[in-house]
Amino acid sequence: MPDTLSRRLLACTGCHGREGRAGPDGYYPRIAGKPAGYLLNQLRNFRDGRRSYRAMSALLANLSDEYLAEIAAHFAAIELPYPPPAATPVPQSVLARGKTLITQGDARRGIPACIDCHGRVLTGVVPNIPGLLGLPRDYLNAQLGAWQRGQRRATAPDCMADIAMRLKPDDVAAISAWLSHQPLPADTRPAAALVTPPPISCGNLPAGAQRGTEP
């Protein structure tokens, strides 16, 4: 039997699909092609209790940072075409609200635009910021909800938790609907760097990319 990393990681692809594509339901997000730093942070968050999903926590409990980094790099390096976006009907008014929040934010309520951090075309930014396209609507709803309830956390200062807390239920629904309806751009790879400094302090950004620091 050839001893490859894929063969060692069947425990991951059992749910996340062959080669890390999303599963058919909303539970298992696509991991292929996400930034390696983001994937590593999530693996550590599951192992160390900052994110709660039983299957992930149980699997990762006794793995080392080194192995998790190797696993993250393995899935980050996979480039695969995305399936077409969801076709479920959503009222135009909901999509419009979602688009406004995602591309402009709501300065009055302290909500930055998603594209300020997640990339101008929302495919993420290396090394630590995930893309938001190609994810099931249920998964997006569940993640924003988990942040609001403190069930999904990141290293402090937890910028996504701060932002999620400012969203109303209608905002969450509109954002998830719009994101899950977008086709992917031709180049689905994450951007190489943030265009502008992030609008809010984030514990998961590399030191050079922090708010108020020179790149």
Next chain:
Amino acid sequence: MSRRWASLAVLVVVALAALWMVLRPAPEQAVPAVSGDARTSRAEQVARGRYLALAGNCQPCHTQPGGQPYAGGRALATPFGLVYGSNLTSDPETGIGRWTADDFWQAMHEGRSRDGRALYPAFPYTSFTLVSRQDSDALFAYLKTLPQVSRRNTPHALRRPYDQGWMLALWRLLYFRPADFRSDDARSPSWNRGAYLVRGLGHCSACHARRNTLGAFDNDRELAGGMITGLGWYAPSLHDPREGGVGQWAPDDVVGLLRDGIAPGASAGGPMAEVVRHSTQHLAPEDLLAVTTFLQSVDRGTRAGRRASGRVPTDADPIMLSGRSLYDEHCSDCHGSEGQGRMPGYPRLAGNRAVMLDEPANVIRMVLDGGFPPATRGNPRPFGMPPFGQALGDEQVAAVTTYVRAAWGNAAGQVSAAQVNRLRGVSLH
């Protein structure tokens, strides 16, 4: 029903305890405290303490996942409720900053806190009582060097009546005596060192003992295997070669399992994976060999005391037919159509004792939750088994586990959907 049994058990305990108080022998003389070896430098003592903390696997229970090391807060699921690991850093208000080496010795040896309060035996002082004063002092010296973390201890959340002080006092009266480790001069120094580690600081009996209703065990059952009720895993008997006994293994393979987490035909799973990752992989070669020597000597090589197995189904049973089709669909790619496995990563199931334990909890858990052996220096990139708990229902898991337990010449009892259901969602810690 089980509640009624619990009440009955409590009444029996009270009656026995009353009898014991009348008949008990005079209490043992307190073990005199001996100061640490003056010739050992402080740095050596701290280094020794650090090693002993690894050998005792202290950190996982005294650290919240992702939290500050040794600041406590991890919930330990016991059959009697949740017990929370305490803050062992030197913070004077919330940790053990005001403790002395004598206080620490009192906790290790007598199971009493600094203020004399009896500790719950989830802190395994029934084993730690055998730890020498010198080792206790070294551990304490090491703990004193940890960065102070202010984190107030979480109150335990035990069910009635187990949260009652009198209950703990009775339990101690019946089941705990401070004791010293006594060497067996008929045995080698290595064997004695192994016995000291396994029975003392290693507290292997915390999982591998066969316990009574009140969580207690005697010397004969110290390593006889038992269900880790709060965690839903079965710790196999180390006396029985059909369970976890290693008497017939090559010593190198026993060392390998404890150091690397894998050995030919075996791997550390469930709570043992945590033990290997945080403790035994860090043991010095001579200590690994000592533990091996001792463990090989406790294998009794017989099936004595084995509980009756459930009914072994035949190939024609409907559950075996549905198990076989599930196996062919989900398992055979890796484990082989005849359970022969594919090395290096996918273990053989035909003849594998781990799937044939009378208590089927472990094979059920592996199918429900999957898992990786621990990442260790000897096996830094382990192969993992996917979880099937989301994809397969209780009846299906029962069928496929029944199949691997009874196909290809394997001969273990049928698994029921109810047994599977009880293990879904059981606490991970």
